[in-house]
Each structure stands twice: as C-alpha cells, then as structure tokens.
Amino acid sequence: MNVWICTTLIIAAGAIGGFVNALLSSNGFALPRRIEGIWCPGALSTILIGAFAAFASWAFYGSGADFDVADANAIVHLRFSAVAGAFLVGVVGAKWITNEADKGLLKESVKVAAGKEISKEDAPAIASGTALEVFHKVKQA
Numbered sequence: 569m570n571v572w573i574c575t576t577l578i579i580a581a582g583a584i585g586g587f588v589n590a591l592l593s594s595n596g597f598a599l600p601r602r603i604e605g606i607w608c609p610g611a612l613s614t615i616l617i618g619a620f621a622a623f624a625s626w627a628f629y630g631s632g633a634d635f636d637v638a639d640a641n642a643i644v645h646l647r648f649s650a651v652a653g654a655f656l657v658g659v660v661g662a663k664w665i666t667n668e669a670d671k672g673l674l675k676e677s678v679k680v681a682a683g684k685e686i687s688k689e690d691a692p693a694i695a696s697g698t699a700l701e702v703f704h705k706v707k708q709a
Contacts, residue, residue: 571635574646575623578632578654582622585658586615593666594698603700606672614662621661622654630654670699677706684709 590597590611600610609617626632631650636642677699686694686709694705 569644569646571637571642571644574632574635574644577646577651578626579619579623581651581654582658582661583615583619585622585655585660586618586662587611588655589618589659589662589666590614595666595700603673603703604676606669606676608669608673608700609662609665614666617665618658618662622658625657625661626650626654673699673703677703681706681709 593614595608595610597611598608600613601608623632630653631645631647635644680703681694684706686706690709694709695702697705
C-alpha cells in the first residue's frame with residue numbers, strides 16, 4: 569500500500585471522528601462564527617480539527633512515525649487499530665476544541681451575570697441548557 573493512501577485513510581478516519589463530534593454536540597451543524605468575541609468552531613472546523621489531530625497523532629506516535637516517505641521501495645502497511653485510533657483521536661480532538669469554545673461562552677456568561685440581579689427562582693432555568701443557551705439566557709435576564 570502506498571504511504572499516501574495510508575495517510576489519506578488516517579485523515580479520513582479523523583475527519584469522520586470530527587463529524588461524529590458535530591453530530592453529538594448540542595450546537596448542530598452550525599458554521600464557524602464569533603459570538604461576543606468568542607470563536608465557536610462549528611461543524612466544518614470540528615471536521616478539519618479531527619482530521620488534523622488524527623494525522624498528527626498517527627504521524628508522531630503511531631505506525632506512521634516509522635514510514636520513510638522518501639523511500640519508494642518501502643513496504644507500507646496500515647493496521648485496522650491505527651484507523652480506529654485515528655477515528656477516536658478525531659472525535660476527542662474535535663471535542664476538545666468544542667469544549668474550549670463552551671468554556672469561553674460560560675466565562676462570558678459569568679461576566680454578564682455578575683452585573684445583573686438574578687432571582688433564585690430564575691437561576692435554575694438560566695443555568696440549564698448548552699453553553700450558548702446559557703449565554704443567551706443570561707443576556708436576556
């Protein structure tokens with residue numbers, strides 16, 4: 569198998585992992601955007617980040633680290649465990665960047681809430697939901 573085919577399979581597995589993260593996230597398939605100065609990655613970014621994370625992990629620490637791309641006669645093989653690992657790294661890498669965006673939104677929510685008088689009765693309703701929903705509820709309160 570060609571080294572570039574192996575690389576493409578790893579990148580594709582990571583991209584699928586990023587796609588799965590987008591499916592699992594509460595933000596849906598939104599496009600990347602800035603909300604009050606906070607970058608929210610969206611589905612496209614999570615797919616790209618998943619692909620990059622999988623490739624980097626495989627190339628630095630996995631079986632891809634042993635490939636000599638300059639050797640045309642090198643025997644190249646790709647184990648299923650490497651593809652499965654690339655998928656998992658794609659999910660986790662994309663989840664990490666999504667969590668960073670959510671953390672930023674929640675920090676901004678705290679800043680906004682600190683300047684407001686919110687009743688104890690309203691607090692549980694405001695705090696329930698995704699980070700983006702909490703941010704919007706705090707701004708409206």
